[in-house]
Amino acid sequence: MDLFHSFSSLPPIFALSIFLFALVWILKTSLKSITQKREAPEAGNSWPVIGHLHLLRGPKPPHIILSNMAEKCGPIFTIKMGVHRALIVSDHKTAKECLTINDKAFASRPSTLAMEYLSYNHAMFAFAPYGNHWRQLRKLATLELLSTHRLEQLRHVRESEIKTSLKELYQFWEEKKDGSDTVLVEMKKWFKSATLNVILRMIVGKRIPSSTNDAESEKWKTSLKEFFDLSGKFVVSDALPYLRWFDIGGDERLMKKVRKELDEVAEGWLKDHKGKRSSDKLNKSNDGFMDVMLSIATDTEKHDADTINKATCLALILAASDTTMVTLTWALSLLLNNKDELRKLQEELDIHVGKDKLVEESDMENLVYLKAIIKETLRLYPAAPLLVPHESMEDCTVSGYHIPAGTDYL
Structure with missing residues (x-):
């Protein structure tokens, strides 16, 4: 009996079922093939194992190198960074699609060496992966420090600190002025001191006078700068994890040092605030954010309440001080020119x-x-x-391209 005769002898309904199954399978296979072809284009000149790392080694900064690559590859493309794949977006339309339509897909952070050491093992909400911990701390910071009501309550702190910083600048002029009544001032340093003191007053109720030569204060300011340098620095072991043991460049050792120095300062603040609470010396009308955290923060599965308090306060100080100083310095420089x-x-x-x-x-x-x-x-x-790196938690589509879960987004 031949094959055709075998099928012709089957009941019509059964034969129809087989036909429909075959049709669905063909369509599914075709759609899968189409989806695979719609992956974002990959930049050229990739090397085995290391991918495109050799293109990012300098001497130009990474954002300039990526901008030059975008001119060749278009507004959306991917690069290989060792064992990881990163999505590079360079136009506002595509970036908006990533951060609005696909905001939840890209809400998480990749795990890097800097985030492990400098953020108390991801306790800082700015570097924490998407989840309950991130949502709770983000909500707490928004309501207790960044809300309109809270900012209005703390307006006198900001205005007072600016006046104090201007007085210190005037005193510096009085001491240093020459016969022409002119004094050279390093405005970048002055902006940094003023903005740092504003945020310190709002977070922990302390300030560092601009004229201080205290070794501990200078050491802490240096640690802040090193934090920014290290948090944005590419570490070889992030792309090639099997090389972490070698600590190429000594970055891991420096991160441990910076973490220890910043933690010592934050621990001192925390002890001072706990001492004030126990002795009823708190001024309820002028509570700093650290005092609020002492009342609200609780232990979690991964972190104790004190670690969460220190990590959150340091994250807010670090995020506000350096970025404001850089913007003010550029604004003044542009105006003078x-x-x-x-x-x-x-x-x-x-x-x-x-x-x-x-x-x-x-x-x-x-x-x-x-x-x-x-x-x-x-x-x-x-x-x-460049943005603080995001990581896709699930498959998504950007500009018609399929972006698999686990892709870094820059």
């Missing part, structure tokens, strides 16, 4: 604020040109030219 814009800004300040008082936060509503200058500075010279 564009005299017409500087003159227009001075005219706006004279009209809406006057020459006999300091600019206050309430004046910003009328200072349209000043706000435009700040926005243009952020556009031209962002404090962080």
Whole structure:
């Protein structure tokens, strides 16, 4: 009996079932093939094992190198970083798609050496993977420090600190002025001191005077700078984990040192606040964020309450101080090199604020040109030219391309 006769003898319903099954299988296979073909393009010049790492070694900074690659590969492409694959997005439309439509898919963070050591093993919510810990701490920081109500409560702290910093600048001028009444001031250093003191007052109720030469204070400021350098630095063992044992470049050893120094400072703050609480010396109308955390933070499966408190406070201090200093330094530099814009800004300040008082936060509503200058500075010279890396938790589609789970997003 031949094959055709065998099928022709089957009941019509059974034969139809086999036909439909075959059709579904063919369609499914075809769709899978189409999906696989729609993977994001990979940049060229990839080497075995290390991928594109040799292209990122410098001397140009990574964001310039990636920008040059985008000119050849388009606004969305992938690169191989050792054992990891990273998605590179360089236009606002695609970035918006990643951070709005696919915001939950890209909500997590990759695990890196810096995040392990510098963030108390991912206790800092800025570096924590997406989950309950991240959601709770983000909500707490928003409500207890960054909400409109809380910021208004702490306005006097910011205004007081700015006045104090300006007085210290004036005293410096009095001491150092020469016959022409001019003094050279390193404004980057002054901006850093002023912004750091503002955020310190809001978080822990302390400040570091600009004129201090205290060795411990200078050591802590150095640790802050090293934190930023290390948190954004590419470490070979992140791409090639089997090389971690060698600690190429000594980055792991330096991270341990910085972590210890920052933790010692945060631990001192925490002990001071606990001592005030036990002796009823707290000023309830001027509680810092660390005091709020002492009342709210609880132990979790991975971290105790004190570690969460220190990690969260340090994350907020680190995030606010350096970025603000960089933006203000660039804004001042751009104004000094564009005299017409500087003159227009001075005219706006004279009209809406006057020459006999300091600019206050309430004046910003009328200072349209000043706000435009700040926005243009952020556009031209962002404090962080690359995002803190994200990692896709699930498969998703970006610009029609299939992005598998576990892909880093830059």
